Amino acid sequence: MNYESNFSADRDTVFVEGRPSRRKWIIIAAVALAVVLAGLWFAFGRGADAPAAGAANANSDAPTVTVSVPGRQTVQRTVSATGTIAARREMPVGVAGEGGLVTRVLVEPGSWISAGQVLATVDRSVQAQTAAQLAASINVARADAKLAQSELDRAQTLVERGFISQADIDRKTATRDAALARVRVAEAQLAETRARNSRLDIRSPAAGLVLTRDVEPGQIVSAGSGVLFRVAMGGQMELLARLSESDLAAMPVGAQATVTPVGSGQSFKGEVWQVSPVINPETRQGVARIALSYDPELRPGGFASADIVAGARVAPVLPESAILSDERGSYVYIVGRDNKVARRPITTGTVTSQGIAITDGLSGNEQVVLRAGGFLNPGETVKPKRAGGNG
Structure with a gap:
């Protein structure tokens, strides 16, 4: 009886050990599911994220x-140019009369003068005697005219009494008229001589600044002596700025400019007052004339640069x-x-x-x-x- 009982117990044990338990099946299923999910992720999820990751890496490498x-x-459209400083209105002054020996020179370069001021005088000793002679001849003519008038007046009183004919009156009237005409001729000759004498003095035609002086006392001058003085009218200066053909075409009158003479640290304000209507066919350049006020630093003949504001745009x-x-x-x-x-x-x-x-x-x-x-x-x-x- 004990033998049978032991046999039954062993049989049950063997049966239980040969059959898999439920827990083991659960573990196996979980592992399989994990493997499947991992495969799906590698196949789809990682592949979808790859371009984004690549783009991110590309952006990180971009410069x-x-x-x-x-x-x-x-x-502001600014045009740079260079040119020569000159007097805006330069007046050459020479001998206007017959000339002669220069006795005095009254001005120096750099002197400010007024209109009509005497710059130099010329000897007029001979001309003065001629004027005196003509003045005396006027007195002679006036005396003759006075006498002729008196004779005419007496004759007119006698003609009424019948002592003098009308023909005599006409002759005396003609004599009186001729005497008066000689007076006028003498006066005109004297006025002409005085005008000629006054032209012996070399005068300035207008107020301004004396630039050059080319005459000295003792010098003989005449109408062929050329320019003795150069005067800048009003002391006004200008820069003759040379511009290319294209720049000149776009340059308006009234454009503001800044002018800097060579060797000077000072700049001067100016304004374009004239644009040349002519282009040099050889250099293809034209001239814009920039008006400047007088300053000792602005010397005619000097070289200068200019910056011209030719307009503006946005x-x-x-x-x-x-x-x-x-x-x-x-x-x-x-x-x-x-x-x-x-x-x-x-x-x-x-x-x-x-x-x-x-x-x-x-x-x-x-x-x-x-x-x-x-x-x-x-x-x-x-x-x-x-x-x-x-x-």
Whole structure:
């Protein structure tokens, strides 16, 4: 009986050990599910994230460039020129009369003179005697005329009594008229002589500044002696600025200018008062005349430079570092919304202290690469960073 009981117990044990338990099946199922999910993730999830990761890596490798949005501002068009300083109205003064021996020179270069002022005197001793002779001849003519008038008056009283005929009255009237005419002739001759004598003095035709003096006391001068003095009317000066044909065409009368003489640290304000209507066919240049007020630093014949404000326009302004050029012309690189670089052809204008004006090609709202544009290629992806900011 004990034998049978032990046999039954052992049989039950063997049966339980040969059959798998429920817990073990659960573990196996969980492991299998994990393997399936891992495979799905590697097949789909990781593949979907790969492009994004690649894009992120690409952006992290893109070069950083400094950009700026230039906007638009008023740019003054300044034309630089050089030229010669001269008197605005130069008056050459010489001998107006018959000339003679210069007795005195009364002015020096740099002297301010008034209109009609005597600059030099010429000996007039002979002419003075001639004038005295003519003055005496006037007195003789007047005496003859007075006598003729008296005789005519007496004859008119006698004609009423019948002692003198009317023919005698007519002769005496003619004698009186001839005497009066001789008086007028003598007076005219004296006036002419005095006018000639007054022209012996060399006078200034207008007020101004004496520039040169080419006569000395003791010198014999005549109408063929040439220019003895040069006078700047009113002391006004000007710069004869030479401009290219294109600059001259755009130069308005009244344009403001700043003139700096060579060797002088001082600048002077002026204004274009005349633009030459003629272009030199050899140099293709013309002259803009810039009026200047008198100053001792402005010496006629001297050389000077000028900056002329020829107008203004509203345009974007970029630094020189942002502008590139090649055989196709000038251009800049702009950065679009996708952070890709694009080439933009431009036309440059006036160079100012702030930069170079762009007359065509930009609206002013673009992100323009300021530096290192020569190392970029169109279509390249970059990381833009605003100038003066963090991006």
